[in-house]
Amino acid sequence: MRRVSVDIGGTFTDCFLVWDDKYVAAKALTTHQNLALGFNASLTQAYGQLGLSLEDVMADVDSVRYATTLGTNALIERRGPVVGLITTAGFESTVPLSRGRGYGEGLSERMRKDLPMAERPEPIVPIPLITGVRERMAQNGEIIMALDEDDLRAQVHRLVDRGAQAFVVSLVNSVVNPAHELRVEEVIREEYPEHMLGSAPILLAHKVVGRKGEYARTSSAILDAFLHKAMYLGLSSLELNLRENGHQRPMQVVHNSGGMAQLNSTDALQTIHSGPVAGIAASEHLAAETDLGNIVCTDMGGTSFDIGLVVEGGIKFYDYNPVIERWMVNIPMVHLVTLGAGGGSIARFDRLRQTVAVGPQSAGSDPGPACYDKGGREASVTDADLLLGYLRTDNYAGGRIVLNEKRAASVIRRTLGEALGTDTIAAAKLVKQRVDNDMANGIAQELRARGYEPSQFTMLAYGGNGALHACGIASAIGITRVLVPPFSSVFSAVGAGNMDQLHIHEKSLYLQIYDSVTRSLLSRFEGFNAIVAELEAKGRADLLRQGFAETDIEHRLEVDMRYGNQLAQTAVVVGRNRIGNSDELLELIDVFGRDYGKRYGEGSQSPEAGIRINTVRVASYVTTPKLRFADILPPEDSLHGAPEAEAVRPCHFVGVEGPIETAFHTLEKLALGAVVTGPAVVISQSTTFLVEPGWRLSVGRYGAGWLQRNEPGSGGAQ
Template identity: 80%
Template sequence: MRRVSVDIGGTFTDCFLVWDGQYVSAKALTTHQNLALGFNASLEKAYAQIGLGLGEVMGEVDSVRYATTLGTNALIERRGPTVGLITTAGFESSVPLSRGRGYGEGLPERLRKDLPMAERPEPIVPIQLIAGVRERISETGEEIMVLDEEDVRAQVHRLVDRGAQAFVISLVNAVVNPAHELRIEELIREEYPEHLLGSAPVILAHKVAGRKGEYARTSSAIVDAFLHKAMYLGLSSLELNLRDNGHQRPMQVVHNSGGMAQLNSTDALQTIHSGPVSGIGASEHLSIEAALGNVVCTDMGGTSFDIGLVVEGGIKFYDFNPVIERWMVNVPMIHLVTLGAGGGSIARYDRLRQTVAVGPESAGSDPGPACYDRGGREATVTDADLLLGYLRADDYAGGHIALSERRAANVVRRTLAEPMGIDVIDAAKLVRQKVDNDMANGIAQELRARGYEPGQFTMLAYGGNGALHACGIANAIGIRRVLIPPFSSAFSAVGAGNMDQLHIHERSLYLQIYDSVTRSLLSDFDRFNTIVAELEDRGRSDLLRQGFEPAQIEHRLEVDMRYGNQLAQTAVVVGWNRITNSDELLQLIARFGSDYGKRYGEGSQAPEAGIRINTVRVASFVSTPKLRFSDVLAPDAERRPAPDPLRVEDCHFVGAEAAVPTGIHALADLAFGAVVPGPAVVVSDSTTYLVEPGWRLTVGRYGAGWLDRMVINAGENT
């Protein structure tokens, strides 16, 4: 296996190289002006570790896989074309109204409750660029009103005159009959062929999202159109960079659905949050291999802190109406929660509460934290960690980034210590305590909202700062065991290397499978099976287009079910790909009832209201070879005392008034199974492991390690 996988983050670009059984990771600062530069720099560090050249690697690797934040950044910075929206006449206000809740979506809970000060986000499509056309399709797909083509031409001319550079077509009920959306696309091409208007993208909402819910489906298409240019130019430049360096195979792009596909089979919307989703995918794989049980995935990078769940050996949670930036969209995306808490998160004095606040603003990679000595003028979490003694100024990131303790002290003194009337170390402790508590609160809310207690979970701590803050987070939330996975600082890149080729297609329908009035089951399965076959054909076509053989393609059928007219829907994995008789239908109903009871409480099932299927979803995939990490964790039998530390230095810890003598170790000197009691700092080229007092680290392979609370028994640590 020869494979390169890359996670392009807001601060660092992580690279993971697999070469005939050798595993190598490397990091470089993200170059936002040209992502290829950061990729080349991180890849150069990786292949140099095993004595290879760039041409040799690029010419011979099986695949290059990207997970990127390019789309997220484009949304935040509002870099995109002027988008015009064509919708059914009478529904022009659907997007501006945003279900009446658009003021709060994408905001923290505190701001969602502040109704008097509520402000809606700046729209991607302003009202003057929304056009209604005369047409109508019924909820069953019947044509009620013929499309008025002259009206369409007039509305398209009006949008172009007002500056539209991209078009979104989202008509009511187009998911059940897209004929009018398809015809409008033809009319736009007739009126404005490429030699007149250029390559203006025309996005059809029914192709972006296959479920009903007109606002979310339209928002999905709008975001996709807005990101189209940035994603096309950014990812195309990356693919050209590969070509220039000798890689002739198609570039693979990680999707937020938990799979990947070639660039020509990727929508811009599918790349949002693909980096954090890669980390959750890697956590799922590791949890199954190592039988970890319930796992909470935590990814602390330079800009953000991402939380995901993998329950009982690999169950993933999906969001089917996730909020991206400030807009609800309609795509199946691996569920995650993102907090503005990373190494580069800016700390400031909160005058109202007379304390420290951290994030969500970040110093990023340019200029970065003040200690990077690149012009940063705000205190960050990394500055605080340096002042507390956890980071080595001359050995950070393998010595590639020299840190300035003087600049970190100056900026913490000016922005925090002096306004609060405390010394610099106490201010740094407050920053550390605040960011750890914020991350712990985010984990607790996520777990308890789903009916779990933190003590039931093992925490996976990864990302560039995961091993540095793991003990602080676990102390604040009450978790007793933390796993630092292999290649933790580049774990999302590792996950990108383990992705399957995957496409998800779905379609809304109204199908009553149990009628509570007549007490009868559905007996005609042809409509349901026809839809499943159509979705399988779409997924199969996607994968055949990418060069796979029909025998390699597998399908997984899921349905969204509900009791009667309840709003609550439950996604159920069917387990087979057709329903052919009543016994199979009853098995599906039983599975739905079981899943519903686990989620909402046993006894809450309501079959007396009837049972409906609202969405059919088919995941079409091709399994690819996986990396194996089942032997990287040291069992109890392998544990042995660690050698003496290289030196002992003073570090400062939250809750300890005075400095604490702390052993400094090099990870390269610690053998498999070595146990390092806290307090200790373990330094590697890519991350720093902080073992706080009361904890111990058991070292595994590839930088993996268990962090356990030490139990005090009869005066001895066990």
Template identity: 80%
Template sequence: MRRVSVDIGGTFTDCFLVWDDHYVTAKALTTHQNLALGFNASLAHAYDQIGLSLEDVMQQVDSVRYATTLGTNALIERRGPKVGLITTAGFESTVPLSRGRGYGEGVSERFKKDLPMAERPDPIVPIPLIAGVRERLSERGEVIMPLDEEDVRKQVRRLVDRGAQAYVVSLVNSVVNPAHEIRVEEIIREEYPEHTLGSAPIILAHMVVGRKGEYARTSSAIIDAFLHKAMYLGLSSLELNLRDNGHERPMQVVHNSGGMAQLNSTDALQTIHSGPVAGISASEHLAAETDIGNIVCSDMGGTSFDIGLVVKGGVKFYDFNPVIERWMVNVPMVHLVTLGAGGGSIARYDRLRKTIAVGPESAGSDPGPACYDKGGRAATVTDADLVLGYLQPDDYAGGRITLNEDRAKSVMRRTIGKPLDIDEIEVAKLIKQKIDNDMANGIAQELRARGYEPDNFTLLSYGGNGALHACGIASVIGINRVFVPPFSSIFSAVGAGNMDQLHIHERSLYLQVYDSGTRKLLSDFDSFNAHIEQLEERGKADLIRQGYDEKDIEHRLELDMRYGNQLAQTAVVVSKTRIENADDLLDVIGVFGKDYGKRYGEGSQAPEAGIRVNTVRVASYVQTPKLKFSGVLPKGSDLKDAPAAPVKRACYFVGHDDPIETGFYDLESLDFGSVVQGPAVITSQSTTFLVEPGWQISIGKYGSGWLQRSEQG
């Protein structure tokens, strides 16, 4: 297996190169002005380690997988064309009204509650660029009013005159019957062929989203159209970069649905949050191979802290209506929660509360933390970790970045220490305590909102700063087991390398599988299976178009289920791809009820309210070779005491007034199964493990570590 996978974050570009039996990790600072530069620099660090040239790698790797923040950045910076919207007459205000919730979507709970100061985001499609056309379909797709083609031509001309550069067609109930949307596209092409308007994208909402819900579906299509040009140009330039260096295979793009596809089969919307989703995918694979049970995935990078859940039993967590930036969409996106907490998060004095606040603003990679000595003028979490003694100034990021400790201390004293009348050590302790508490609270809220208790989970801590803050987070939340996975600093890039070629298609059904009024189960299995077959055919066509053999294509059936009209929905993975009889249906109901009981308490199931399926989802995929994680954890017979630390230094810890003598180790000097008692710091080329007092670590393979409390309580 020869493979390159890359994850571009807000601060670092992570690269994972698999070359036969060699597993190589590398990092470079993200170059936001041209992502290909950071990609090339990161890859260069990787192939240099095993004595290869760029031509060797590019010509011989079987695939290059890419997770990017390009779409996220373009949306934040509002870099995109003028988008015109064509919708059913009478529904022109659907997007501006935004279900009456637009003021609060995508903002923190604090700002959601601040109604007097609430502000809606600047619209992507302003009201003058929204056009209604005369047509109407029923909820079953029946034609109530035929499409008025002359009206369509008139409205299209009006949008062109007003400067529209991209077009979204989102008609009511088009997910049931897309005929009118398809005809509108044909009319636009007839009126304005490419030689007159150029290659203006036309996005049909039913092609982007298969679920009902007019506002969220239309928002999904609008964002897809807005990002189309930036994604096309950005990713095309990356693919050309690969071509120029000898890689002739199609570039693979990671999707937020948990899979990947070629660039020509990727919608712009599917790339949002693709990096963190790749980390959750790697966590699922790790959990299956190591049998460590329920996992809280926590990815602490330079800019953000991402949280996801992996639960035994095949439960899938999707965001049914995720919010991207400030807009609700309804694409099938793997669920995750993102906090503005990372190594680059800026700490500041909070004048109102007379304490410190950390994040969500980040120093990023340019200028970066103050200790990077690149002009940063604010204290960050990385500055605090350096001042507390955890980081070695001359050996950070494998020696590629030299840290200026005096600069970090000076900024802390000036910006926070002076108004609080404390020294830089106390400032650094407050910053670490604040950031650890914020991340722990985020995890606790996510677990309890879904009916889980923290002590039933293992904390999986990865990202460039994950191993440095894992003990602090776990101590706050009450988790006693932390696993720092293999290649933890670039674990999302590892996940991109382990993903399958996958497409997800879904359809709203609103189907009663158990009617509590008549006490009868669903009996029309043929109609139900027909929906599944249609979704499978769409997925199969996607994969065949990309050159895959039909015999290699597999399908996974998922059902979004709930009791009666409850808001709580659960995505249930069905063991079979067809429901043939009542026994099959009872098996599905049993899986749903069992998971519901685990999450909300046994006995909370409510079949007396009826059982419904709201969405049918089919994942069509082709399995690809994967990196094996089995055997990475040491067993009892492998454990042995580590030798005495070659170097000891004074470090400062939250909850301890005086500095504590702390052993410093090089990770490469520790054997598999070595047990190091805290306090200790273990450094590697790409990350730093902090073993706080009261904890110990057992060293696994590929830079992994099993952290456990050595003192309970």
């Protein structure tokens, strides 16, 4: 297996190169103005470690896979075309009203409750660029009012006159019968062929989302249209960069559904949060191959802190109505929670509470933290870590970035110390304590909202800063065991390399499978099976278009089920791809009942209200070769005594008065299974392990290690 996988983050571009039985990780600063530059820099480091040339790598790797923040950045910067929306007359206010909850979606719990200060997000499509056309489709697909094409042409002219550069067409009930949406596209092309208007994208909502829900479906199509140009130009430049360097195979793009596809089969919306999702995918593979039990995935990079869950040997949680920035969309996305807490997160004085607040703003990679000495003027988490003694000024990021300690001290003293009336070290401690507690609270809320206790989980800590803050986070939340996985600083890039080709297609329907009035089960399954076959055909076409053999394509069937008219809806994985008789239907009902009971409490099931299926979903995929984590996972048991420290330096720890003499080690010089007892700092080429007092580190291969809290009486600081 020869493969390059890349995670382009807000601060660093991570690269993971698999070359037969050799594995190499590398990092470089993200170059937002041209993503190819950061990719080339990280790849150069990777192949240089193996003594290879760029030509060797680009000609011989099986695939190059990207997870990128391109769409996320475009949303933050509001960098996109002027979008015009065409909807059914009478429904023009669907998007501006946003179900009446638009002021709160995408905000923290505290801000959602602050109604007097509530502000809706700046709309991507302002009201003057929303127009209605006379047409109407019934919920069963019957045409109630034919499309008025004269009215449509007038409305299209109106949007163009107002500056529309992209069109979204979202008509009521088009997921059931898309005839009118398809005709609207034809009319726009007739009125404004490409030689007149240029290549203006036209997105039909039924092609973006196959489920009902007018607001979320329309929002999905709007975001897709808004991000289309930025994604196309950015990813096309990356693919062109590959071509110029001799790689002739199609570029692969990671999707937030947990799979990947070629660029020509990727929607812009599918790239949002693809990097963190790749990390969760790597965690899922690791859990499936080992006996870790429940794991909480934590990815602390330079800009954000991402949380995901993998339970019971590899079960993933999906969001089917996720919120992207401030808008609810209607696409299946691997569930994750993102906090504005990373190494570059800015620390500031909170005047209201007279303490330190951290994030969500970040210094990013340019100018970066103040200690990067590139012009940063705000205190960051990395600046605090440097002042507390955990980081070496001459050995950060493998020596590629020289840190300026005086600059960090000056900024923390000016922005925090003076306001708090305390010295610089005390202010830095408050920064570390705050960011660790914020991340611990985020994990606790995510676990307890799903009925879990943190003590039931092993914490997986990865990302460039994961090993540095793992002990502080785990101590705050009551977790006693942390695994820093192999290649932890580029773990999301590792996950991108382990993903399968995957496409998900879904369709809304109203199917009563148990009628509580007549007490009868559904007896005719032709309609349901026809929908499944239709969705399988779409997924098969996607994968055949990308060059895969039909015999390699597999399908997984899922349905969204509910009791009666309840709002609570549960996604159920069906054990087969067709339902042929009542016994098979009863098996599905039984699985639904068990899943519902686990989620809402045994005994809460309500079959007396009837049982229905609202959505059919088919995941079509091709399994690809993967890196085997079981072969490289570090030993959990102690094999060696504590090695002699290379150096001893004073470090400062939260809750401890004054500095503590702390042992410093180089990870690459430690033997497999060596045990380092805290307080200690273990430095590698790509990350830093902070072994806090009361913890110990068991060293593994490829930068991995177990961090475990010492049992009372086991020795070491407590």
